[in-house]
Structure formats: C-alpha cells, structure tokens
Amino acid sequence: MGLDSRHLRYLIKTRPSALVGAAIVAVALVLAVIGPTIAPFDPRTAIPGDQLKPPSFGHLMGTDDNGMDIFSRVIASPQTDLTIAILGTLGAIAAGIPLGLIAGYYRGFVSEILMRVSDIVQSFPVFILGMALVVVTGQEIRNVIYVVAVVNCPIYVRLVRGQVLFLRERPFIEAARALGGRDRWIIREHILPNAIGPVVANASVTIGWAILLTAGLSFIGAGVRVPTPEWGSMIAVGAKNVYTGEWWPSVFPGIALAFTVLGFALLGETMVDLTDRTRR
Amino acid sequence: MTTLLDVRDLRVEFQTSEGVGSALNGVDLSVNEGQVLGIVGESGSGKSAIAMALVNLIARPGRIVSGSVKYRGRDLLQESERALQRVRGREIGLVVQNAKSALNPLVTIGRQLVNVIRGHGLHDKRAATERAVLMLKKVGIPDPETRMHSYPHQLSGGMAQRVTIAMALSNNPRLLIADEPTSGLDVTIQAQILDLIQALVDELHSATVLITRDLGIIAQHCEEVAVLYAGRVVERAPVRAFFRSPSHPYSETLIKAVSTTRQRGRKLLPGTSPSIYDLPSGCPLNPRCPLVQPICREKQPELRELLPGHFVRCHVRAAGGI
Numbered sequence: 001m002g003l004d005s006r007h008l009r010y011l012i013k014t015r016p017s018a019l020v021g022a023a024i025v026a027v028a029l030v031l032a033v034i035g036p037t038i039a040p041f042d043p044r045t046a047i048p049g050d051q052l053k054p055p056s057f058g059h060l061m062g063t064d065d066n067g068m069d070i071f072s073r074v075i076a077s078p079q080t081d082l083t084i085a086i087l088g089t090l091g092a093i094a095a096g097i098p099l100g101l102i103a104g105y106y107r108g109f110v111s112e113i114l115m116r117v118s119d120i121v122q123s124f125p126v127f128i129l130g131m132a133l134v135v136v137t138g139q140e141i142r143n144v145i146y147v148v149a150v151v152n153c154p155i156y157v158r159l160v161r162g163q164v165l166f167l168r169e170r171p172f173i174e175a176a177r178a179l180g181g182r183d184r185w186i187i188r189e190h191i192l193p194n195a196i197g198p199v200v201a202n203a204s205v206t207i208g209w210a211i212l213l214t215a216g217l218s219f220i221g222a223g224v225r226v227p228t229p230e231w232g233s234m235i236a237v238g239a240k241n242v243y244t245g246e247w248w249p250s251v252f253p254g255i256a257l258a259f260t261v262l263g264f265a266l267l268g269e270t271m272v273d274l275t276d277r278t279r280r
Numbered sequence: 281m282t283t284l285l286d287v288r289d290l291r292v293e294f295q296t297s298e299g300v301g302s303a304l305n306g307v308d309l310s311v312n313e314g315q316v317l318g319i320v321g322e323s324g325s326g327k328s329a330i331a332m333a334l335v336n337l338i339a340r341p342g343r344i345v346s347g348s349v350k351y352r353g354r355d356l357l358q359e360s361e362r363a364l365q366r367v368r369g370r371e372i373g374l375v376v377q378n379a380k381s382a383l384n385p386l387v388t389i390g391r392q393l394v395n396v397i398r399g400h401g402l403h404d405k406r407a408a409t410e411r412a413v414l415m416l417k418k419v420g421i422p423d424p425e426t427r428m429h430s431y432p433h434q435l436s437g438g439m440a441q442r443v444t445i446a447m448a449l450s451n452n453p454r455l456l457i458a459d460e461p462t463s464g465l466d467v468t469i470q471a472q473i474l475d476l477i478q479a480l481v482d483e484l485h486s487a488t489v490l491i492t493r494d495l496g497i498i499a500q501h502c503e504e505v506a507v508l509y510a511g512r513v514v515e516r517a518p519v520r521a522f523f524r525s526p527s528h529p530y531s532e533t534l535i536k537a538v539s540t541t542r543q544r545g546r547k548l549l550p551g552t553s554p555s556i557y558d559l560p561s562g563c564p565l566n567p568r569c570p571l572v573q574p575i576c577r578e579k580q581p582e583l584r585e586l587l588p589g590h591f592v593r594c595h596v597r598a599a600g601g602i
Contacts, residue, residue, distance in 0.1 A: 169339070175382040178335055179396050179447060180369030189395065193386045 011270075018270035024263025025204070032078040036229070039072035043229040052246050064237055064249040068227070074256050076229040081260070084141060084224075085210035088148025089203055095149065096156020097199065101187055103157060104164025115161075118154035126151050130213055134222045144223050148210045159202060163195035201271035208264030215257050231257040284455055284487050285311040285334070290347035292329045292338055292511075294556070301556035303329040303342065305511040305564075308583060309489075311455065316481070316488045318498040318519070320534070321508030324553055327491045330508070331376070331459035334489070335368050351455070370400040373448030373486075375477075377460035379441035383432035389416075389443045390428025393450060400451045415446040419476060438469040442476065449480055456481055457489045462497070474501055495538050499523060504589075507531050510554055510564035513583065517590040527592040529569050563595065571596045 012019050036043060040060075046067035055062040061070035103111040121129070130147045137143040167173060168191070176186050215232030217223030224230040226237060231253040238249025292304040303326045311317045321327050329338065336356050338344050349356045351372065356364065368374070376382045384392060393412040394405070402408045409428075416424035419442040432440055441461060448456060458477060462470035478501055481488045490502055498505050498519060505522050507515040507530065515528040526532045533549050549568040554560055560567055566576040575595050583591045584598040592598060 171376060171378060171381040172384045174332075174337070174339070175374070175376050175444070175447075176384070177337055178332070178368055178374035178376065180365045180367070180399055181395075182365055182399075185395075185399070189387070190384050194384070 011274075015270050017266045021263045021266025021268075021270065024259055025267050028078050028082060028260045028263060031075050032082040035079055036076040039069070039076050041069035041072040043068065043072040043076035044227040046227075052241065052249070054246070055248055061252040062246075062248040064234070065241060065246075066226070066237070070234070070249055070252050073229040073234055074231070074253050077231045077234070077253065077256065078260070080141075080224055080228055080230045081211050081214050081232075081257075082207075084144050084148060084214045085207045088145045088210050088214075089152060089206045091145065091149030092152035092206065093156050093199060093203060096153045097160050097192070097196075099153070100157045100160025101164055101192065101195075104161040105168065105183065105187055105191070111161075114157060118157050121151065122154045124151075126209075126213060127216055130217055131220065131222050134217055139222060139225070141224060141228075144214060144217060147217075148213060151213070152206050152210065155202065155206065156199060159198055160195050163198060164191055167191050167194050197275040198272070201275040202268065204264050204268030204271055206268075208261045208268060211257070211264065212261050282313050283310050284313045284315075284352060285309070285489075286348075286350040287334070288348045288350070290330075290333055290349065291345040292326070292333050292342055293345050294342045296341050298557045302559060303511050303556055304333065305559075306347070307508075307511070307513055309506055309513065309516075311487050311489060313454070314485050314487055315504065316478075316490060316502045318502030318505045319489060319491045319508055320493065320495060320498050320505060322493055322553055324556065325508040326511040326556075327493070327508060328377075328459055329511075331374065331457050331489075331491055334457055335372055335374060336364055337368075366400070369396055369448075369453075370451045371453055372455045372457060373451070373453035375441075375444050375448045375456065375458040375461045377463045379444040379461075380432060380435070380437055382444050383440060385432050388429050388431055389435070390430075393428075393443070393447055396447045397450050411450065412446075415450045416443070418449075418480065419443070419446045420472075421446075437465050438473065441465065441469075441473055445473070445477060445480070449484065449486070452484050453486055455487045455489070457491070459491045460493070461490075462492075462494075470497075477501075495535060507534065510559055511556065512564065512593060513591075514565070514593045515591065516583070517592075521587070521590050527586055527590065527597050528594050529571050529597075530565050563593075 041047065047063065047069065048067060050059070050063045051067040052065045053059055053063045059069050059071065061074060063069055099114055103114040129151055133147045133150065134143055137146065173186060173190055176190055214223055215230070218230050218232030219236045221236065224233055226233055234253040235250045242250050287307060287309040290304050290307040291302070294301040294303055307330060309317070319327060319330060329342065332338050333344055334349055336344070336349065344357060347357065351367065356367065383389065390412055393415060394408045397408040397411050398405070402411060413424045413428060416427060421427050421439060421442055435443065461477065462473050465473065474497060490497065492498065502519050505517060505519050506513045507528060509530050515522070515526065515531045522531070523535065526535050537548055551568045554564055562578050563576040563581050566572050569576065573596055581593045581595045581598065583593045585591050586597070
C-alpha cells in the first residue's frame with residue numbers, strides 16, 4: 001500500500017471530504033498538544049467579575065457563568081477529549097486484536113465465548129453502558145478511558161476475527177502451513193500484518209465516536225468535571241443559560257465538538273473505504 | 281528401490297450444505313525414492329485434495345475419513361501436529377498452484393524464504409540468508425541479492441512460481457509434491473518451470489509427485505502415472521506402458537482427446553465427470569463408459585494388476601474383455 005505524492009493528490013481530488021476531515025483532525029490534534037499553552041486565559045480559572053460576558057474582543061467567545069473564558073476553554077478541551085478518546089481507542093484495539101485473532105484462528109469453544117461476550121457488550125446502548133460503568137468504577141478520567149476501551153473493544157474483536165476468517169482460507173496461509181509453519185508463527189507473520197489495515201482505518205471512526213461518548217458522559221455529569229476544560233461539561237454548564245438568551249457558553253463548545261467528530265468520521269470513512277477489499 | 285511414500289485407502293470427505301462430498305474414495309499410491317510419479321485428472325477428480333491430504337492438511341469442512349499415508353514407515357495421519365510441522369517443509373516440500381497467491385503480499389520474498397529455512401533447523405540468520413540467495417539463484421532468478429527485497433506483486437507469475445519452488449526445496453526435502461505448478465502460466469514459461477523442477481529434483485535426488493491435468497507433462501516428466509477419476513485411482517502404470525496401451529476406458533479417451541484433436545472422428549466421453557456429492561453407484565464412470573456392463577452399475581471394481589506394474593480398476597478390462 002504505497003502512498004506516494006501522486007497517489008495522494010489523486011485521493012484528494014477524488015475525495016474532497018477526506019481532505020476536510022483530515023484538516024479538522026489535524027487542527028484538533030495540534031490543539032490537543034498546544035491548546036492550553038496558546039489559550040489567552042487560563043482555561044481552569046475564573047476571572048472575577050467577568051461572569052457570563054457576551055463574545056467581545058476581550059473574550060472572543062464570551063465567558064460562562066463561572067467567569068471562565070470560553071475561547072480558552074474551547075481550544076484547551078481537545079487535550080482532554082482527544083486524550084481520552086485516543087487512549088480509549090488504543091485500549092480497545094490493543095485488547096481487540098489478540099482476542100480477534102484467537103476468536104478467528106481457533107474456532108470452537110473459546111471463540112464462541114468471546115463472540116457471545118462481544119454480543120452482550122454490543123447489545124447495550126453504548127451510552128447507557130458507559131454511564132453505568134463510570135458510575136460503578138468512579139468518576140475519574142482514567143475510568144472514562146477504560147469505559148471507552150470496553151465499549152469499543154467488541155468492534156475490533158469482530159473486525160479482526162472477520163479478517164482472520166477471510167485470510168485463513170487464503171492460499172498463502174495454506175502454503176505457509178504446508179511448509180511447516182507453526183500456528184503462532186503464521187498468526188504473527190502472515191495473518192496479523194494483513195489484518196491490521198482495516199483496524200487502523202476504523203480507529204479514526206472510533207475516535208470520533210469516543211469523543212462523542214466522552215462529551216456525552218461529561219454532559220450528564222458522569223465524566224470529566226469542571227474546571228477541567230472539556231466540551232461536554234462546558235455545554236452542560238452553559239445549558240441553563242441558553243433559556244435566558246446567553247447562548248455562547250453552550251453553542252461554541254457544541255460547534256467545536258460537532259466539527260471534531262465530523263472530521264474524524266469523514267477521515268475514517270475514507271480510510272475504511274480504501275482498505276475495504278470488497279469495494280476495491 | 282525403497283518405498284518412500286505409501287498411501288493406502290485414503291478417503292477424504294467434505295461436509296457442506298450440499299451434503300457430504302467424497303473427494304477421495306480410497307486412493308492407493310506409492311512413490312519410491314527418487315521417483316517421479318504423475319497424477320493426472322480433471323477438475324473435481326480430487327487432485328488438490330490428494331496434495332493436501334499427503335501432508336495431513338485437509339482444511340475444514342474437509343476431513344480425512346480413513347486410510348494411511350506412510351512416509352518412510354511413519355503414518356503421517358497418526359502423527360501429532362508438532363511432528364507434522366517438522367515433516368512439512370523439511371522432509372516434504374509442497375508447491376501449490378497459482379504461486380502469486382501462495383506468497384504473503386506484505387512480506388518480501390527474501391524474508392519468506394529465510395523464514396522457511398530458519399523454521400527448519402538453520403537458525404543462524406546470516407547462513408539462512410545465504411542459503412536463500414543460493415536457492416533463488418538455483419531456481420534461475422536473476423540478480424538474487426536484489427530480488428530478495430522484492431515483494432510478490434513485483435514478480436511475474438513465472439518468477440513467483442520459481443520462488444515457491446525455491447521455498448519448497450530450500451530444505452532439501454526427500455519428497456516434493458507439486459500441485460499443478462504451471463497452471464496459469466504461459467506455455468513457454470510452463471516448460472521452463474517443469475524443466476527447472478526436473479533438474480532440481482534430479483540434483484537433490486528428491487522423489488516427486490507431480491499433479492497435473494496435462495498428459496503432455498506426464499509424458500515428458502514422469503516415470504509412472506496414476507489416473508484419478510472421481511476420487512479414485514483408476515489406472516496406474518509406468519508412463520511408457522500407459523501411453524502405448526492405456527487400459528482403462530477413461531484413460532483411453534483422455535489420451536485420444538489430446539492426440540487426435542485434428543481428426544474429425546475424435547470420440548469423447550459423453551457427459552461430465554460426476555459431482556462428488558452425487559457419485560453413481562458401482563463404477564463411477566458407468567454412466568459415460570462405452571464398455572459398460574450390468575456389473576459396472578452394481579459393483580465397485582477393484583484395482584487389478586493386468587501386467588506387472590500396470591494396474592487398472594475396471595470390471596471389463598480386468599476380465600480381459602474388449
């Protein structure tokens with residue numbers, strides 16, 4: 001899968017939505033690293049006397065009813081949201097790949113157990129399950145990461161298992177076995193590298209959903225809490241002001257959240273498309 | 281000459297939604313040290329099932345039902361998976377059809393070759409790499425050092441097949457099984473590949489089982505031939521005797537189909553070979569056979585020795601008829 005510059009240009013031309021997605025993701029990633037440092041105000045402290053100020057040159061997006069600068073908090077939030085979403089997704093992948101390999105390669109009892117557990121996890125609405133898990137484990141960022149990992153893990157178990165089932169019938173796997181390859185060796189050398197493409201592609205989609213889950217949990221108070229900058233909790237804090245016409249504390253983080261999720265989804269969709277064997 | 285491989289009553293079934301299909305129905309074969317045995321048959325006759333069954337690698341939904349595959353006295357169907365792994369690739373090399381798909385697309389051919397060598401005893405990486413280069417040179421790949429870094433998609437079909445041959449022969453196996461090694465290649469390349477296999481097995485004194493659908497290949501490269509029809513060996517004979525006087529009616533038409541293509545009166549068997557899910561009772565050829573007798577519809581013929589070394593599975597011919 002060589003990706004030279006010509007190929008890249010062709011992709012951009014034929015899939016403009018991917019380019020938009022990639023741009024948004026790039027901005028979000030940059031902000032995740034430097035957001036808190038370039039914020040004009042400290043995103044964690046309230047400015048006394050500046051409660052609920054409308055957007056102005058001093059406060060580009062206004063302030064919330066605690067007196068915290070919305071703009072500073074909006075650009076500092078990716079550090080929280082993306083860290084949780086990315087670590088959670090990595091956790092889901094790290095657990096999903098070996099489980100998927102096992103479920104796909106050794107069919108039978110173990111595989112059945114794994115798939116049924118995946119069914120159970122996936123049969124819960126993601127949000128309800130996430131809420132319950134956070135409540136049970138305690139409301140800490142670490143636990144939100146675990147929750148993101150757990151609810152997304154079945155996706156990767158299934159995905160990798162599907163790849164293995166497809167790959168294990170391929171002639172080169174048969175040939176490797178005919179030349180005396182051991183199971184573990186074949187999995188590591190032949191199956192894993194060929195199964196990894198779709199996993200990477202799906203990671204972007206999962207990260208998008210994970211951001212939404214993180215924000216959602218925080219919105220209902222089961223995730224990240226004030227004063228940590230986080231879009232979901234910012235929307236929650238501002239929600240009560242929307243009724244009285246002070247829209248800015250909720251709307252700006254909402255827009256940021258929507259765009260970020262959209263960006264990951266657009267990028268992810270294209271990547272899934274490109275690695276999907278059935279559509280090539 | 282000692283017997284290297286002795287196959288008795290090998291039966292393989294496939295259990296699918298269509299029912300139970302009998303791919304192999306009691307195959308008997310034997311290969312002597314250094315001998316080249318050709319197995320010829322049309323699609324669906326069980327050719328590939330034989331190749332995989334010989335190394336006990338029938339994949340689900342297939343299953344080896346019964347029989348024995350004695351390799352130097354050990355029954356490979358009774359050995360543990362671990363013991364089999366030491367036999368496959370070291371004692372018995374397998375070349376599969378369609379080489380390009382038999383190579384991992386994401387791994388360089390050098391690495392794949394080195395892996396096979398290191399998996400079977402030569403653990404030292406540098407020594408294994410040297411051996412890999414040597415093998416590539418032996419199979420006629422130009423500039424092998426550079427080619428080691430190539431990926432399968434960068435090779436032509438013929439080159440890829442040479443690589444798989446190098447892999448199969450890299451540990452000097454005593455037995456090489458080549459399952460249609462030239463299907464999908466140009467005719468000129470086919471000849472090159474077959475000559476190459478012949479030269480290499482001569483050099484290594486390996487015995488060979490050459491599975492093909494092409495009688496020309498049998499005539500040119502094999503010493504003995506086994507004709508497969510509906511999962512059974514219907515005739516086994518030294519190659520010269522086979523072409524001079526084929527005894528089974530199926531073999532006869534098979535040979536005639538090749539040698540008389542320009543004649544107008546060419547006679548082919550009516551119909552097609554039976555589905556493995558629905559084999560006729562008695563001799564599986566009976567619905568198509570020109571010599572058919574009542575007994576053919578009732579009873580399976582046994583493999584009978586007509587002349588020394590010349591076996592045929594036919595009621596009519598075994599009785600000396602027509």
